[in-house]
Amino acid sequence: MDVDAYVAEHGGQWRRLNQLCGQRRLDPAEVDELVALYQRATTQLSVLRSRSPDPALVSELSQVVLRARARLTGRPRPSWSAVRRFLLVGLPGAIWRAAPWWCAVATAFTLLTFTLMWFVADNPETAAAFIGDDEAANLVESGFAGYYTEFSAPTFAFHLWTHNAWLAAKCLAAGVLIVPVGYLLWQNAINIGVVGGVMVSYGRADVFFGLITPHGLLELTGVFVAAGVGLRIGWAWIAPPEQLTRGQAVARAGRDGVLVAVGLVALFAVAALIEAFITPAPLPTPLRIATGATIWLAFLTYVLLLGPRTHPVDHEVDGIHGDQLPR
Incomplete structure (x- = not known):
């Protein structure tokens, strides 16, 4: 040539x-x-x-x-319409479709935590078995409140954000095996229940609930959502709907899991900011709790208003249609 x-x-x-x-x-x-x-x-x-x-x-x-x-x-460019669809359709729809799962997780976790709290508060000697007498006394005197001011607020917020995001990632990833999710939730229930029980037994219930409530409402809801979505993925593998193969069911539930994982990154960032800046702030306790509760209710309202609007057929995973979910 x-x-x-x-x-x-x-x-x-x-x-x-x-x-x-x-x-x-x-x-x-x-x-x-x-x-x-x-x-x-x-x-x-x-x-x-x-x-x-x-x-x-x-x-x-x-x-x-x-x-x-x-x-x-054409080169791919950032699309605000895609972001808008994610925020108004994808994320709330994925959380809504898993609502029966994470609501069940929230109910079981809350009952277990308050049962442990009541037991430890009613039997103060059990605190020694969990954390020791000296640690219990230190916790009541300064340890619990001091935890929120030990580090600078920006550093503390970043630590909380990464810690909670990692916990949620583990719940989502381990959901297909079911049991590890229960173990992770059990560890957190033990921690909150024992610490709360010790504080209540020493007459410091106001300090405990005054500090944990502002950020805990949103933070724990994020953990419940991650655990519920993870368990839903696992159940899609165990008992897929008749019209779907096991792989198709897991793939659909997994796609929702990815949407939720991205959304929880932002949710835990907000929770971390509340815990680092609002929880230890020198403000009246009712005001701090009201601030956290308002943000938490705004998140729930976001899911409850936008979630049911998603198409019920395209995302059927576990045999429950969107129009059959409790409203």
Whole structure:
């Protein structure tokens, strides 16, 4: 193959193609020309690759073809419509579809935690078995309240954000195995129940609930959602709907899991800011609790108002249609 003759014959087309790729705007005729030259260039590149021993020429033409392809197909750009759809449809819909699961988790967790709290408060000697007498005394005197002011607020917020996001990620990832999610929830219930029971037994219930409530409402709800969505994925594997294969059921539930995982990153960021800046703030306790409760109720309202509007058929996973969920 005479490479020089081939380049002389088609080089003008390649230069014109490269020129069109660099133009900011193209009129309809130029777009048609771009498409035609691109199609010819891909064929000519194939010929050169099979017959030409000149790698530099092949590389140069390959770059022109790739540039033309990028101009024709367009580069991915951030889409505000995609963000809007995620916030108004994807996220609330995914959380809503898992509502029976995370509501059940929230109910079981709350009952277990308050049962442990009542037991420890009613039997103060059991605190020694869990954390020791000295640690219990230190917890009541300064340890619990001091936890919220031990580090600077920005550092504390970042630590809380990453810790809670990691816990949620573990709940989502371990959901397919069911049991690990129960273990993670049990650990957190033990921690809150024992600490709360110790504080109540020493007559510091006001300090405990005054500090944990502002951020705890939103933070624990995020954990419940992560656990519920994770368990829903596991159940889709164990008992898929009749109309879906096991793989299809897990894939659909898994897609919801991805949406929830992204949303929880933002939720835990808000919870971390509340815990780092509002919980230890020198404000009246009712005001701090009201602030946290308002944000928590805003999140629940967001899910309850937007979640049921998602299409009930496209996301059927565990045999429950959207129009059959409790409203």
